[in-house]
Amino acid sequence: MSHPPQAAKFKPSMDIALLGPDLADPVQPADFPQTLLRFRNDRWADMVGLGDLDDAQWLAHFGRFTPLPGSLPEPLALRYHGHQFRNYNPDIGDGRGFLFAQLRDEGGRLLDLGTKGSGQTPYSRFGDGRLTLKGGVREILATEMLEALGVNTSKTFSLIETGEALERHDEPSPTRGSVLVRLSHSHIRIGTFQRAAFEDNRALLERLVDYALTQLYDETPGAHPAAQLLGRVVERTADLAASYMIAGFVHGVLNSDNINVTGESFDYGPWRFTPLWDERFTAAYFDREGLYAFGRQAEAIHWDVAQLAISLRPIIDAPPLIAQLERFPMLYADALVRRFCWRLGVVSSGQGTALVEAAVRAMVASGTAIDRFFLDWRGGRPRDPDAYGGEDWSAFRDLAAPCVAAGPNAHPYWADPDPCSMHIDEVEAIWSAIDASDDWGPLHAKVAAIRRMGQALGCTPPLP
Incomplete structure (x- = not known):
């Protein structure tokens, strides 16, 4: 899901039923005190035929989880196992989320709408099944930044504040609660196969x-x-x-x-x-x-x-x-090499591995930030040759010289004095504005800035 598909009509699906009843447990969503819409991904909603929902309908489907017509009649908490920090755990599964709906895009690709923070399930163990609002805001920032940088990532589709006060041991509490919906290309994990193998369920493995x-x-x-x-x-x-x-x-x-x-x-x-x-x-x-x-x-x-x-x-x-x-x-x-050249905006001269290795050595030796490097060297030539004229950059300069720019760099982003980055101090500042004064302006401004950078970078190269 690196790039949005063509605009589509809503095409519901229930293909998960092909896997039979061994995959998941029907569950009920939590009944939240409030549903306050904080983020809706209209760009992707339009792409999957849900952009016409008004806010009341949006809250009904993604805060109260009224089923989408033609899709799953009830949410499903998926069963799976997994290695967690290399230790096998057979006691996990969807503990604070579920598969809410399936749909297909205009090209026929199957997509899932899954949740995070939607309440307890049989796999919650001792958890409350909830998501903090800060956790939801962080997921918006992560998915937007990764999508812009060409990473194949789920999309944060919706974030709704729930009016609950949550207790957490790793952040100041009580803290505000939320429920998130992600759009992704399936929720079938390696751990899904591990569970089937652990239970010696050959039929499920084959399915x-x-x-x-x-x-x-x-x-x-x-x-x-x-x-x-x-x-x-x-x-x-x-x-x-x-x-x-x-x-x-x-x-x-x-x-x-x-x-x-x-x-x-x-x-x-x-x-x-x-x-x-x-x-x-x-x-x-x-x-x-x-x-x-x-x-x-x-x-x-x-x-x-x-x-x-x-x-x-x-x-x-x-x-x-x-x-x-x-x-x-x-x-x-x-x-x-392929992704390095894409972000740098060059066609490799045939020494791609050496080019990447030289760039890494130079960044490490000079203490140059990753985002700064890619902005300053866009097209394979430094915007300020004096800043990169030292010995640290000698090998990279030589290897970059025969590289050809992959295309025009006319987008105004490339003339910005500073790169669009997403480091922890900015994440905390965006959350602080929300937490202290319910100011969502910095979040929306950052999402706009990230999407602008994504436009400048353009589409990632396809897998060979």
């Missing part, structure tokens, strides 16, 4: 493989559908890992239950953007070993995909799965 290939990848299953699916997941997740790096993004919780089999990033908790190219930078205070640090994200995602391969073993022999897994490092390296 999951068929569903993923036919409904999510629009492919006809071949002679070895499980290996075919794993190959697609390897391709998409290698590209995802590379896109995180070029965006300077740290997801923070790359557990196997947070990796979607479409390679789409989703579920943003302790995320951060690192100002500098610091491979040890972590987003989560509880990631004490740096398992999901900035520079270890490709390793983490590859490890998770290996757990998918293990989960598929009941229905296929190991050799074709191993062959697919072994493609990941080269695909990741290729994606890193």
Whole structure:
């Protein structure tokens, strides 16, 4: 979902029913004291045929969860397992969210509307099933920034304040509550397959493989559908890992239950953007070993995909799965170059890997911020040669010289004095304005600025 599809009429779907009753539990949404509309993604609502909803209808569907006509008659809390910081946990599932609806875009692609903070489910354990308003605001900022930077990400579709006061141990409490709706290309996770394998449910594994290939990848299953699916997941997740790096993004919780089999990033908790190219930078205070640090994200995602391969073993022999897994490092390296050149706005001269490595060495040695580098070097030439004339940049200057600009850089964003960034101090300032005086102006201004940068960057290159 890197780019919006063409404007579409609302096309409801219920294809999740193909997977049978073993996948999920029907649940009821929480009955919130209030529903105050704080954010509606009109850009994507228009693209999926829901832009004509007035605010009252919007609140009814995405705050009270009145079913969308023709889609799911009741919400479904999905069942899954997962490795959390490499420890297997069979006691998880949708604990504060559910699948609310499915629909198809104009091109026929199946999409989900899922929730976060919509109340308790059988998998809530000791949680209240709620989402703080701050958490919802942070998810808006994460998804908007990642979409602009070309990352395949879920979209924050709606944020509604619920009038509840929530207690949390990691932020000042009581704090305001919210319910979020995300638009995504499926909520089928690696952990969904892990659960089916753990329970020795071969029939569900086979249905999951068929569903993923036919409904999510629009492919006809071949002679070895499980290996075919794993190959697609390897391709998409290698590209995802590379896109995180070029965006300077740290997801923070790359557990196997947070990796979607479409390679789409989703579920943003302790995320951060690192100002500098610091491979040890972590987003989560509880990631004490740096398992999901900035520079270890490709390793983490590859490890998770290996757990998918293990989960598929009941229905296929190991050799074709191993062959697919072994493609990941080269695909990741290729994606890193492709996405680097896209953000830089150049066509590589054929030394793409050396170009990326030289840029990283120069950024580290000089202490140049990632966003500053990409703004200043747009088109492969520095806007201020004197600022990049030192020895630190010598190798990169030589490698960038034969690169050709990929296209015109006429968008006014490229003349801005400073890059559009999303670092923690600005996130906190945006939240502070809301928390202290209910001022939503800084949030809306930031979303507009991010979308302007996205327009300047343009469409990401397709997977080869």
